[in-house]
Amino acid sequence: MFTCPIPAPDPHRIRLAHGGGGEMTSRLIEDIFLPAFGTENRTQHDSAVVSAPKGKLAITTDSFVVHPIEFSGGDIGSLAIHGTVNDLSMSGARPLYITAGFILEEGLDTAVLSRIAHSMGQAARQAGIAIVAGDTKVVEQGKGDGLYINTSGIGIVEHSLAIAPSSIEPGDAVLVSGDIGRHGITIMSARAGIDLQTDLQSDSANLWPSVSTLLQSGIAIHCLRDITRGGLSMTLNELAETSGTTILLDETAIPVCETVRSTCDLLGLDILQTACEGRYLAIVPEKQAEQTLLALQRHNPEAARIGTVIPSGTAPLLIDGLLGVRRILSKPYGEQLPRIC
Numbered sequence: 001m002f003t004c005p006i007p008a009p010d011p012h013r014i015r016l017a018h019g020g021g022g023e024m025t026s027r028l029i030e031d032i033f034l035p036a037f038g039t040e041n042r043t044q045h046d047s048a049v050v051s052a053p054k055g056k057l058a059i060t061t062d063s064f065v066v067h068p069i070e071f072s073g074g075d076i077g078s079l080a081i082h083g084t085v086n087d088l089s090m091s092g093a094r095p096l097y098i099t100a101g102f103i104l105e106e107g108l109d110t111a112v113l114s115r116i117a118h119s120m121g122q123a124a125r126q127a128g129i130a131i132v133a134g135d136t137k138v139v140e141q142g143k144g145d146g147l148y149i150n151t152s153g154i155g156i157v158e159h160s161l162a163i164a165p166s167s168i169e170p171g172d173a174v175l176v177s178g179d180i181g182r183h184g185i186t187i188m189s190a191r192a193g194i195d196l197q198t199d200l201q202s203d204s205a206n207l208w209p210s211v212s213t214l215l216q217s218g219i220a221i222h223c224l225r226d227i228t229r230g231g232l233s234m235t236l237n238e239l240a241e242t243s244g245t246t247i248l249l250d251e252t253a254i255p256v257c258e259t260v261r262s263t264c265d266l267l268g269l270d271i272l273q274t275a276c277e278g279r280y281l282a283i284v285p286e287k288q289a290e291q292t293l294l295a296l297q298r299h300n301p302e303a304a305r306i307g308t309v310i311p312s313g314t315a316p317l318l319i320d321g322l323l324g325v326r327r328i329l330s331k332p333y334g335e336q337l338p339r340i341c
Contacts, residue, residue, distance in 0.1 A: 014108040019138030028136060032110065036117035037124070037131045056157040058093035060084060064149045067339045069116065071190045073182075073201025076149055077120030079277060082204050083228075083341060084153040085127045089208045090224045090280065092163045092215060093155030098124065099133040100151050105144030116147065127206045129153070159215055167222040168243035173289035174307035175282045177210055178203065178300035179255035180232055181274035185263050187340045198259045205278030210299040214282065217295050223283040228341055230332050231273040233317065235281060236307075237331045240316035249307040249319040249329070272319075273332045275340045283309065 017024045062083050069076040085095045100120070104113070124131050182203040189196050207226065214221055223243075227235050232254070240247045256271055264271045284292045289305055296303035315328040 012110050014104045014106055014110060014113065014138060016106050016138050016140065018104065019136055025136065032114050032117050033134065033136075036114070036121040038121065052096060052154070052156055053158070056093075058088050058091045058155040058157055059152065060087040060155075061150070061152040062087060064151070064341060065145070065339050066187065066341055067145060068187075068190050069146050070112070071202060072186050074204040074277075075116050075119050076147060077116035077118075078123040079202075079204050079341060080149040080151050081120055081123035081127060081129070082206050082277060084151045085129060086207045086226045086278075086280070088153050088155035089211045090163075090226055091155070091157060092159055092161060092211065092221065092224065093157045094212070095127060095129045095153060095155045095208055097132045097154045098129050098151055099153075100131055100149060101135040102137070103144055103148040103150070104136065104138045105146050106138055106141040108146050113147065120149075123206070127208065161215075161221055163221050163224055165223055165225075165239050165242035168239060168245055168283050168309055169222065169285075170245055170309050170311045171286050172222055172283050172309040173286050173292070173305055174236075174247060174249070174309065175284070175289065175292055175296060175303065175305050176227070176232075176255065177207070177280050177282065177296050177303050178278070179257050179260070179302040180227060180276050180279055181256060181260040181264065181271050183277040184231070184274035184337055184340055185260045185269075187275075188267075188269075188337050189263070191337075196259060196263060200257070200259045203276050203278035207278065207280055210296060211280075213295045213298060214292065217291060219288050219292050219295065220285055221282060222285070224280055226280040227276040229275055229335060231270075231275055231336075233270070233272045233329050234332055237317045237329070239281070239283070240309075243309075244312055246310050246313040246315065247307055247317050248310050249317070251319050251321050253304050253306045255302045255304050269336055270332075272329065273336050275337070277341060 018028050064076050064080045066076050088095045186202040225235050236247050317329040319329050320326050
């Protein structure tokens with residue numbers, strides 16, 4: 001007899017059918033995502049109904065398109081959790097729940113997807129946040145660069161502080177939670193195939209434990225902001241513009257590890273525009289600056305006081321440089337390195 005068998009799909013590769021909502025979609029969920037994220041309270045429904053303590057909710061959403069999707073110190077999965085948790089934390093909200101949408105490219109190795117899913121699940125568990133809903137789509141080969149992730153997060157605000165740029169006042173102290181630039185340089189070196197011959201890793205991390213310490217210490221936090229795309233220059237320019245103040249930095253006080261500094265010097269990159277994914281700014285009353293610094297250093301000894309808020313002046317952001325010259329720090333025109341988160 002003549003037979004015409006249906007070609008067997010490669011079980012180790014993502015195909016368009018994985019996004020079709022049928023058996024292959026079910027297998028993807030059952031074989032990769034549920035083992036990675038856990039099966040507690042899984043209703044297999046189109047939405048998740050979750051309980052929350054009394055109080056105000058914080059909600060955020062973000063998309064992650066980092067390239068490469070795996071890098072020293074993390075991957076797109078753990079980065080997606082950290083980025084979402086950190087956005088909630090910057091409102092002083094305790095992270096509770098997260099949803100995740102995956103855009104997969106046909107041909108993606110399922111072993112890579114499994115590693116990223118498990119990394120994402122582990123990061124969520126370590127952060128005490130539950131992944132409660134998700135979605136998966138598959139696009140044709142060459143249209144998705146492997147994997148993109150979209151997230152939404154919900155957190156609970158359990159304090160009465162107004163943590164926002166509008167609360168910034170002249171006289172406030174500006175502190176950073178650790179040394180800057182590690183994530184941007186790690187991604188750049190991985191993308192360009194540059195061997196830095198060091199153990200430099202991305203600073204991608206969950207910032208809620210540090211923020212929680214500030215809240216529990218009774219610090220009257222005026223504003224928090226994580227340092228991501230555009231680096232320190234972009235973040236502080238935005239805060240100063242929104243609050244109608246000027247921020248004056250001390251360049252000698254800004255913590256930078258030697259590998260990041262020397263790599264930026266070698267490649268002509270601006271350290272102050274280099275991205276982080278696990279560092280944030282805390283703007284607090286001057287009288288609580290020392291208390292804040294000690295609290296930050298409990299989580300990262302590199303935390304430092306780097307500036308002061310002053311009345312609005314010639315520009316939103318000024319810096320006293322290494323040679324004692326005061327200059328204006330403008331917003332970056334574009335991105336030194338696109339697709340870093």
